[in-house]
Amino acid sequence: MPKFLPRITGTEAWLTCVIALICLGLSLTTDSFLTLVNMFDILNYSAVNLIFAAGLLVVLIAGGIDISFAVGASVVQYLVAIALPGLGGGNWAMGFVLAIAFGTMLGAINAALIYHFQIISIVVTIATFNLFFGLLMFFTGGRSIYMLPDWLVTRVVVFERETAYGWAEITLPVIVMAAVLFSTWLLLRRLNLGRQLFAMGDNPEAARRLGIHIGAMHYLAFGWMGACAGIAGLMQAHYAQEIVPNALYGRELEVLAAVVLGGARLGGGRGTLLGAVLGLALVAIAQNGLNLLGTSPYAFRMIIGAIILIAIGMPSGAPAYLTRLLRRPGGPSKGVAQ
Template sequence: MANWQKLRPQSVEGWLTWVILIMVAFFTLMSPQFLTIQNLLDLSESYAVTGIFALGLFVVLVTGGIDISFAAVASVVQYVIATFLLQGLLESPTLSIMLAIIIGIAFGLINAILIYSLNVVSIIITISMQSLLFGMLMWLTNGHSIYDLPDWWVDPVTILPFEVDGEYYQIGLPLIVMLGIAFLTWVLMNKTHIGRQLYAVGGSQESASRIGIRVSVIYLFAYGYLGAMAAIGGMLQTYRMSEVVPSALVGGELDVLAAAVLGGASLSGGRGSVIGTLMGVFLIGILKNGLNLIGVSNYFVNIVIGMVILIAICITHYKKRKETDVGFV
């Protein structure tokens, strides 16, 4: 018993480490293809965009909010930038990326303003925004994809090439960008004054206001940050796929939410970490990739994701009930 107490994880990240190790061992035994360098690189690159979205959503969750519109924002950003490039309104890669981020931030700020000024639950506003943006995008484009994109956006970028047993590999650009954003987010949340304010607002908005924190500004920052991450993720998704497909990103929001929740982010705010969020992303990625290799339907993963979110909601409600000493009704 004493030995178990020593081995027992004391944090969410510790538990996730054990779960990931067990899953890796299981899928390695079930499929020899799982623990290959190429599969691990493909897995990391495939879920890099999910990781970027999750890091942005994590910041919003810390404040006690939630935003479901990021995938629709990313899709709109993709299509707007691609259209401008094809019409000759944009040429510079730098200006294109900057405009994409500005558009993403603008949608995030709109969400924050509506949530704060109307005092409406964030999920209602952001689901409405998601439906509005995606509906308009599909209506205006008829769901048509864009293929003829400039080389700078779609040509593979060689980063950190290496050789193992005569086989050549390279680290993908999306993974490098995701790791860079993870570091930026970690510094933001752990080493800056605004990071502490984000956690304070999530812990208790009323208490944060009493000590002089401008809650409206924190909301603007959090949702704007997610908007920027949505734009960057959308641009990288186009880089990976070499095309803009209006419906490619919408529908994966629950994967992102589940990853953030698995990583320790509380739906009531005030908790969560960058490391935990990344571990949650790759846990979902390992689960989907491993089940696919052994021939299990992805629908099973959807069941797991739904259970994770439902359990998180129940835990959040249970904690609030203990704090207020009221029932479930």
């Protein structure tokens, strides 16, 4: 297989099969699921979550966990909106620079608390989740911002096609998402820093003895997460054409479930970008299918909780083992103790 193509693991193969089965079932039970308009809608909506997933994957590979990124993205939205008028209204270049800078700063706060005070990452990010959201609501009073620069709220459509169900469009967030995913792939698979992140997540003490600067890796992982959160916040403001303080509240569970389902290990040292994308695709398609079927939105929350429990409880080698088992001549029973 060429080096530029991703290697399919057992987890990714199973996710692909499950996604295909769900798509088949929804295409048979609904009229609008398997249409270009709906597929593009899923892609446009999921772009923000995929940007989140890229950053969270880096943190999980490094052995940490972050549940504050969605709230951090909301904070970045407001900081950018406040800073832009003083800069003459800004433009896309300035917006990205500010979003990445503010997001990286919030990520660095998490990294500093985790590394210098030796606090477990989930405890730190639970604390900063509440701290960031509390400060945001306190200073904004929970008010939304509707008066945004024209360049930010004007829809940028990079591809459109008229169909029997309406216009199918691919918008700017999808292109930005693709750029973030490619950058994350380069970091994890083509740079020495990515190998150091994997090593630290797998065994921090061994990584330290090899000369890897553990503190720098913390700042890299959580800084990358913060930068992705900043970009995602900017894209959410562009997509929604407004800034609402709690618009992204709760996204952290969807993204965490998707990335863990995609094979990223909560203990660190393992995870693939393809797995994270497939996990998020499964979650997004399930949510879209429930909406089309008229199912209560609370059912989706139950599914997310079940996904997290299944993904955490499943042994790390189970998908690959099941794949080998089914490929064995004679089926599952041959060579297996009864």
